Amino acid sequence: LAAFLNGVPTDEDAFRDEFFTDISLSNPEGKNIMLLGLDVRPEYRMQGLGRELVSRYSQREAQKGRKKLFLTCLDEKVKMYEKFGFTDLGQANSTWGGEAWHAMSIEIG
Numbered sequence: 001l002a003a004f005l006n007g008v009p010t011d012e013d014a015f016r017d018e019f020f021t022d023i024s025l026s027n028p029e030g031k032n033i034m035l036l037g038l039d040v041r042p043e044y045r046m047q048g049l050g051r052e053l054v055s056r057y058s059q060r061e062a063q064k065g066r067k068k069l070f071l072t073c074l075d076e077k078v079k080m081y082e083k084f085g086f087t088d089l090g091q092a093n094s095t096w097g098g099e100a101w102h103a104m105s106i107e108i109g
Contacts, residue, residue: 003040005053007033007061007069015070015103017096033061035071054084062109069108072101 008019009030019025019034040050058069072092073081082088085106092103 001041002044003038003049003053005035005038005057007035007057009033009066013068013070015072015092015094017094020096031065031067033066033069035069038071050080051084058106058108065109067107067109068105070103070105072096072103074099074101078102078104 008023008026010019010025010027010032011030012025012034013032015034020036038050038053040053054069061069069086071081071086072094078088081104086104087106089103089105092101094101094103
């Protein structure tokens with residue numbers, strides 16, 4: 001396994017920490033996806049794998065009628081996600097792991 005991406009479908013329009021711990025927030029028919037993780041093994045980084053995963057995931061979810069992807073990330077990842085097409089929405093309402101996070105989104109459908 002070189003990389004993976006996972007998310008939760010929902011009708012909510014803002015990311016919150018409970019998506020990590022409460023599967024009842026998942027709505028299989030939801031219009032949006034909250035991305036919980038994008039991980040690429042170190043030896044596969046800087047090869048476009050993360051961008052390709054996000055692109056294909058976005059296409060697949062748009063075909064299912066989804067409208068937006070949301071995620072949170074640390075400061076050092078904002079520029080990377082902007083290159084993927086995400087918009088930085090500013091500081092997220094998240095304290096997961098005791099960190100300050102950026103909220104980001106991208107329209108896909």
